[in-house]
Structure formats: structure tokens, C-alpha cells
Amino acid sequence: MNSLAEQALARARKIFSTCVNDIAPTRRFWIESDEKRLAELYSDTPMPELIEIFGRPDHAIYGKATSMGLKRSEAYLASEHACRLRRENNPGVEFRFQKGQKPWNKGISFDCGGRSTETRFAPGTMPHNNMPVGTERVTADGIRQRKIRDDGPAHRRWKSVHSLIWEEANGEIPPGHIVVFRDRNTEHLALENLELVSRSENMRRNTFHRYPPELKDTIRQLNKLKRAISEASDEKQND
Known part of the structure; x- marks a missing residue:
């Protein structure tokens, strides 16, 4: 186990040991x-x-x-x-509408007058902060997106640029599949760096088995500590 993993494991043991001592039955x-x-x-x-x-x-x-x-x-x-x-x-019967009683505004039609008409959006008007189609942005995850439409739900107005590049060369992305980066570099948008995989395959690639051996061992140790905490909690609840 490398020094970084040993330090992480030591910190985790200290935290979890404190939690075990402080556990109270809930x-x-x-x-x-x-x-x-x-x-x-x-x-x-x-x-x-x-x-x-x-x-x-x-x-x-x-x-x-x-x-x-x-x-x-x-x-x-x-x-x-x-x-x-x-x-x-x-309770409250004296405050309810009585049978046959009419509300004061029955039959009064709404007339939208006043100055509100001055500040309404006219049909077809776009808000001042609207970004035109073709605008690109980068998400918090580092994924570059491009605006492809002005209508429809907001989450469908933008699409990842790497998906657009792959579709331009290969056609529409099949259902249940996504386009990923071969080298995991989200800034490397070359077509040869893009790969179509199923969502299940992408999930498999991002599981525990992709980590290096020393990090796997750290995760196993953390899981053992979590089980010890759970067992200690159960014992205290049964006391």
C-alpha cells in the first residue's frame, strides 16, 4: 500500500473509531x-x-x-x-360558506389592465439573457455543450459537443448508449478519441475493479470498518 493510501486509511480509522464510541441507539x-x-x-x-x-x-x-x-x-x-x-x-362551521351563499366576485370578469401590459413579454420575444443557438458552454464536470435549439425543455436545448461530433460521423446515438472519451480527457474532442458504449458497459468501467490494487485494499479496509460500526450499533440497540 502506498503512503497516500496509508494516510487515507489512518484518517478513516480515526474517524470511524470515534463514531463507534459515540454511537447511541436511535x-x-x-x-x-x-x-x-x-x-x-x-x-x-x-x-x-x-x-x-x-x-x-x-x-x-x-x-x-x-x-x-x-x-x-x-x-x-x-x-x-x-x-x-x-x-x-x-369545528369552524360558523366560518364556512352557507348553502346558497354566493361569493362576492361571482360574475365579475377579470380585466387585465393597469401598467402590467408595459412589462409583459410580447409573443416571440426572448429574454435579455437568452443565448443564441450555437453558443457553447462548459459544465461543472468539464463537458463542453452546445445550444442546439430555443424551444422545448431547457435540458434538451443543450447537447454535449463530443456527442454531436460522433453523430456527425456515425449517425444518431442508439437508445441505451452514450459516447465516452477513450482517454477520459473531456477536452480531447477528436473523433478518434470518442467511443460508443452501452450504459451498462460504462457503469462496469466505473466500478471498484478499475482502481489500482493499493486503492482497492484501502476501500476493503474502509468497508470492514463500516461493518464494524453497524455491528456495534446493533449490539447497543439490543442491550
Whole structure:
């Protein structure tokens, strides 16, 4: 393993070892005694008391009660502890439209007047920042693109220049295929440097097996550390 890989592995071990020591259980499982007690209390016990009894947030208690088919009693729903929307039979009824009542703007047509007409785009007008067809740009990934149209969705108005070069010589790119750079240099746009491959083949080329042996070994060690973290987390949750 080269020095760069050893340094990366040392840093990863330090980070992951700290994570293992700091891991806290993020989920508590309901045991049979908890379920039995919840079944006895849920119908008439206010939620703040249930939270204190079970040491769980309200959404966890509501979720467990729902999965068990538990319901609040009629007496509880009528009490001051229940949510207003559940306590009242028809909240907000006095603020609703009554049957036969007409809204104030019924029958009034919209007249688009005012000064808004001065600032509207006229048919066929392009915004001031529109780039003409033929303009080229470079993406954050270093891919050169060329604008090929003004209409249609924005993502279809631009196309990679290397794809255009390949299509000019070979025709349309078949479905499920892409054009890639043989030497992985996105600035080398010569036709002989372009290659048509399937998406699955491109994915295979960019997997773990393309890395040098020393980097593969580092990745394996990192995966072992991740598994150790996962196992430590499971053990703490089961305690």
C-alpha cells in the first residue's frame, strides 16, 4: 500500500473509531410488557402522561397505538385533554360558506389592465439573457455543450459537443448508449478519441475493479470498518 493510501486509511480509522464510541441507539423496540401496558392506558390517559410513562415521543406512541388498533374512549375525546378538532363535532362551521351563499366576485370578469401590459413579454420575444443557438458552454464536470435549439425543455436545448461530433460521423446515438472519451480527457474532442458504449458497459468501467490494487485494499479496509460500526450499533440497540 502506498503512503497516500496509508494516510487515507489512518484518517478513516480515526474517524470511524470515534463514531463507534459515540454511537447511541436511535430506535427502541416495544416489548410485550410495554404493549400490554399501552393497551391498558391508551384509551383514557393524556399524551403527556404516556410520554412520561414510556419515555418515548408522541409520534412513536401514536404509531404503536395505531398498529395495535387502539382507540381513544368517547369520554376522553369529550374531555379537555383531547385535541380541539377531535373534541368538537364540527369545528369552524360558523366560518364556512352557507348553502346558497354566493361569493362576492361571482360574475365579475377579470380585466387585465393597469401598467402590467408595459412589462409583459410580447409573443416571440426572448429574454435579455437568452443565448443564441450555437453558443457553447462548459459544465461543472468539464463537458463542453452546445445550444442546439430555443424551444422545448431547457435540458434538451443543450447537447454535449463530443456527442454531436460522433453523430456527425456515425449517425444518431442508439437508445441505451452514450459516447465516452477513450482517454477520459473531456477536452480531447477528436473523433478518434470518442467511443460508443452501452450504459451498462460504462457503469462496469466505473466500478471498484478499475482502481489500482493499493486503492482497492484501502476501500476493503474502509468497508470492514463500516461493518464494524453497524455491528456495534446493533449490539447497543439490543442491550
